[in-house]
Amino acid sequence: MLMHVINVGHDVLKANDKLAARNKKLLDKNGVLAINFMGAIGSGKTTIIEKTVENLGSKYRLAVIAGDVVADMDAGRIAKLGVTTIPVNTGRECHLDAKLVEKALKSIDLKNVDILLMENVGNLICPADYKLGEHLRVVVVSVTEGDDIVLKHPMIFKHTDIAIIHKKDLAEAVFASAEKMEDDAKHLNPDIPVLKTSIHDAESMDKWFSTISSMADQLKQENKD
Amino acid sequence: MHEYSLACEIMDNVISVAEENTAKGVNSITLGVGRLTHVNPDQIMFCLETLKEDNIAKGAEIIINEIYPEMQCECGFCEDAKKLCFVDDEIIDDIRTFLDVQCPQCGQTMHASGGHELVIESIDIEQ
Numbered sequence: 001m002l003m004h005v006i007n008v009g010h011d012v013l014k015a016n017d018k019l020a021a022r023n024k025k026l027l028d029k030n031g032v033l034a035i036n037f038m039g040a041i042g043s044g045k046t047t048i049i050e051k052t053v054e055n056l057g058s059k060y061r062l063a064v065i066a067g068d069v070v071a072d073m074d075a076g077r078i079a080k081l082g083v084t085t086i087p088v089n090t091g092r093e094c095h096l097d098a099k100l101v102e103k104a105l106k107s108i109d110l111k112n113v114d115i116l117l118m119e120n121v122g123n124l125i126c127p128a129d130y131k132l133g134e135h136l137r138v139v140v141v142s143v144t145e146g147d148d149i150v151l152k153h154p155m156i157f158k159h160t161d162i163a164i165i166h167k168k169d170l171a172e173a174v175f176a177s178a179e180k181m182e183d184d185a186k187h188l189n190p191d192i193p194v195l196k197t198s199i200h201d202a203e204s205m206d207k208w209f210s211t212i213s214s215m216a217d218q219l220k221q222e223n224k225d
Numbered sequence: 226m227h228e229y230s231l232a233c234e235i236m237d238n239v240i241s242v243a244e245e246n247t248a249k250g251v252n253s254i255t256l257g258v259g260r261l262t263h264v265n266p267d268q269i270m271f272c273l274e275t276l277k278e279d280n281i282a283k284g285a286e287i288i289i290n291e292i293y294p295e296m297q298c299e300c301g302f303c304e305d306a307k308k309l310c311f312v313d314d315e316i317i318d319d320i321r322t323f324l325d326v327q328c329p330q331c332g333q334t335m336h337a338s339g340g341h342e343l344v345i346e347s348i349d350i351e352q
């Protein structure tokens with residue numbers, strides 16, 4: 001019998017990256033700014049998306065992909081606001097991947113969308129490894145998760161473009177320091193904007209809305225040029 | 226728990242490579258797992274050990290090599306990150322080891338390159 005070593009060299013995670021690059025190309029072709037919202041269960045991802053839809057819905061054409069392991073509660077909450085919402089059930093998976101997003105993109109009229117908000121599954125670990133084709137990665141973390149949460153999950157903060165420290169108004173009640181969390185995020189990723197937000201502080205939310213609108217406007221301008 | 230679906234994808238690939246090469250059996254499967262991924266090598270091993278039982282890879286040995294990133298500095302200094310994982314011969318199994326490393330030459334924070342792989346390096350088949 002013959003024994004034979006075959007060099008395979010197939011990278012299973014890179015296969016996702018390739019698919020993500022294809023998604024991004026499709027989004028670029030249609031001038032869509034895609035945002036991947038990552039964060040733990042209960043960090044406030046869905047609420048921030050709802051507020052973003054309410055605030056930017058009149059200026060931009062929005063669509064939402066809402067990922068959940070099972071059920072479509074989040075998608076239902078967002079769809080109530082009258083925006084195209086595609087629920088994605090990952091089944092047994094703890095994260096969205098490029099293949100699931102590719103499928104979801106088929107049900108969206110991309111030509112008529114300016115900003116696509118993608119809500120990942122509540123998890124600070126696996127989503128860090130999976131690109132979806134997004135332009136912007138946003139990590140939402142709340143003070144109620146404890147103020148050492150940033151340092152406990154360095155990879156996701158290392159590979160994000162914006163960090164949101166949410167529910168800052170609750171910090172005192174849970175003995176957490178939003179400032180410590182901000183410092184930790186800046187330490188891991190010195191170049192990114194870190195926003196401290198609360199839905200009860202309109203000014204803090206406005207900072208987030210203006211960050212997103214200026215990025216969407218910039219992408220539109222780049223597409224025109 | 227995404228190790229199971231990654232293991233399924235690995236096994237599908239192994240089976241198709243084995244079939245393309247008209248293999249009669251698979252002796253071993255060698256994987257490389259990057260130290261900066263969140264993939265747990267023990268779980269991948271467990272899933273593959275289970276999955277291989279009902280296909281051509283039955284009985285195959287599963288070998289997992291860890292892939293370390295290379296630490297690079299703007300000043301041009303580079304070092305294999307593996308060297309950073311040992312303190313007095315004891316291995317530090319912490320992803321943070323690679324994220325906050327000062328360059329021994331100039332003191333700047335070094336950048337980790339690579340270590341994000343989950344690669345089927347090779348399979349050893351019987352023809």
